[in-house]
Amino acid sequence: MKNKIYASVDEIVADVPDGASILFGGFGGAGFPNNLIRAIARKGTRNLTAISNNCGSGENELGILFKNKQIRKVHASFPGPTANYFQECYAAGEIELELMAQGVLCERLRAQAAGLPAFFTTVGVGTEVARGKEERVIGGKRCILETALGADFAFVKAWKADRIGNLVYRKAARNFNPLMAAAAKTTIVEVDEIVEVGALDPEVIITPSIFVDRMVRVKGR
Amino acid sequence: MPKERLTREQIAERAAQELPDGAYVNLGFGIPNLMSNYVLADKTIYFHSENGILGMGPRAKAGEEDYDLVDAMKMPVTVIPGAAFFNQAEAHTMTRGGHLDVAVLGAFQVSEKGDIANWKVPGAKGSGGIGGAMDIAVGALRLIVCMEHNAKDGAPKVVKECSYPLTAIECVKTVITDLAVLDVTPQGLVLREVAPGFTPAEVQECTGAKLLVRGSVPEMKLGGPLG
Numbered sequence: 001m002k003n004k005i006y007a008s009v010d011e012i013v014a015d016v017p018d019g020a021s022i023l024f025g026g027f028g029g030a031g032f033p034n035n036l037i038r039a040i041a042r043k044g045t046r047n048l049t050a051i052s053n054n055c056g057s058g059e060n061e062l063g064i065l066f067k068n069k070q071i072r073k074v075h076a077s078f079p080g081p082t083a084n085y086f087q088e089c090y091a092a093g094e095i096e097l098e099l100m101a102q103g104v105l106c107e108r109l110r111a112q113a114a115g116l117p118a119f120f121t122t123v124g125v126g127t128e129v130a131r132g133k134e135e136r137v138i139g140g141k142r143c144i145l146e147t148a149l150g151a152d153f154a155f156v157k158a159w160k161a162d163r164i165g166n167l168v169y170r171k172a173a174r175n176f177n178p179l180m181a182a183a184a185k186t187t188i189v190e191v192d193e194i195v196e197v198g199a200l201d202p203e204v205i206i207t208p209s210i211f212v213d214r215m216v217r218v219k220g221r
Numbered sequence: 222m223p224k225e226r227l228t229r230e231q232i233a234e235r236a237a238q239e240l241p242d243g244a245y246v247n248l249g250f251g252i253p254n255l256m257s258n259y260v261l262a263d264k265t266i267y268f269h270s271e272n273g274i275l276g277m278g279p280r281a282k283a284g285e286e287d288y289d290l291v292d293a294m295k296m297p298v299t300v301i302p303g304a305a306f307f308n309q310a311e312a313h314t315m316t317r318g319g320h321l322d323v324a325v326l327g328a329f330q331v332s333e334k335g336d337i338a339n340w341k342v343p344g345a346k347g348s349g350g351i352g353g354a355m356d357i358a359v360g361a362l363r364l365i366v367c368m369e370h371n372a373k374d375g376a377p378k379v380v381k382e383c384s385y386p387l388t389a390i391e392c393v394k395t396v397i398t399d400l401a402v403l404d405v406t407p408q409g410l411v412l413r414e415v416a417p418g419f420t421p422a423e424v425q426e427c428t429g430a431k432l433l434v435r436g437s438v439p440e441m442k443l444g445g446p447l448g
Contacts, residue, residue: 027272028295078350090348103313105358123359126390173289175272178308
């Protein structure tokens with residue numbers, strides 16, 4: 001059976017190429033795969049497309065990748081008031097940005113994960129984000145068409161995993177992580193603790209192992 | 222002596238009176254976030270946070286912070302008995318899908334049709350950010366806006382048509398400001414209450430849309446437990 005467990009964060013991201021697209025879990029300081037992000041920063045991978053709710057907080061979270069000019073394109077919902085390195089890159093015209101409603105980001109990820117190419121939503125109707133999108137009246141309501149959004153890689157932060165990759169998250173650190181784990185070609189997880197197969201109650205598993213390709217145990221946020 | 226408009230805390234206090242016992246409620250940034258301080262002890266409100274919490278309690282005390290348990294403003298919080306955690310898509314299933322009884326947002330402008338603009342100031346530097354506001358505005362069963370009645374330069378924030386980039390159209394049900402409580406109705410904006418000491422005519426003068434006055438308009442009642 002394939003071993004999904006890697007010895008180090010540097011090894012687990014070693015084949016992420018320049019130009020890759022990456023989904024980053026995390027919201028409001030909780031659930032960011034900071035150890036994987038720092039590994040990509042060390043590796044110096046460039047020309048990345050990042051899909052993330054936020055765009056960093058100082059050098060933390062995605063901040064270091066913007067500081068290092070490693071990201072070229074961003075799909076985000078709320079870059080955030082402390083995303084200063086992102087804002088510098090954005091002001092300098094170095095970054096292509098697509099902003100979207102947070103729930104739309106969630107559903108675009110879910111659509112990708114579920115093999116649904118697109119969906120209609122009432123969110124964004126009559127606003128800037130509807131520009132250029134197909135509009136239709138469904139059930140008497142104005143709706144716009146949104147397309148699925150996935151990526152080459154997902155970087156996910158989990159609390160506990162078993163050795164085949166079933167995942168459990170902690171409190172509000174769950175946020176986007178399960179959605180992103182299911183929406184990438186290759187899902188890479190940093191996790192606080194890895195237990196034996198069978199040690200996690202099947203009733204409480206949030207991300208089933210089928211969505212997980214690689215794991216590494218990390219210490220600290 | 223010039224009359225005093227309500228403080229931000231008083232707007233929050235008045236808005237908290239709109240929350241029924243047992244309601245599932247999302248509070249946005251700014252004045253709405255102050256409302257949880259004014260929920261009376263005999264009411265249980267299940268506060269929703271778009272990062273996957275239902276049953277959010279007060280902010281965590283110093284020394285007891287858990288940074289895996291934060292609200293949408295990144296502040297460490299607590300949970301009350303009966304709370305649940307879930308992923309962000311499920312959190313927005315609740316917002317967009319019409320499961321929240323009440324949502325309260327801040328705004329730059331609200332139109333007489335109930336359009337809301339709250340995510341971007343025209344000409345502002347930087348990328349701006351949408352966050353959960355569009356999903357919450359579209360989906361809440363009852364959307365209340367809390368804001369100052371006028372901008373710092375005096376411009377009315379309750380207007381005929383929003384000039385700021387829109388968050389969502391035709392969704393605001395009630396507007397609570399430092400001057401008035403307004404209800405959005407098919408006939409137009411109804412002036413339900415005025416701030417203590419103000420007349421309907423004075424409120425109309427500060428408003429960028431026509432207000433409908435039905436009979437005598439009562440003053441807001443304030444001075445609750447923390448007022």
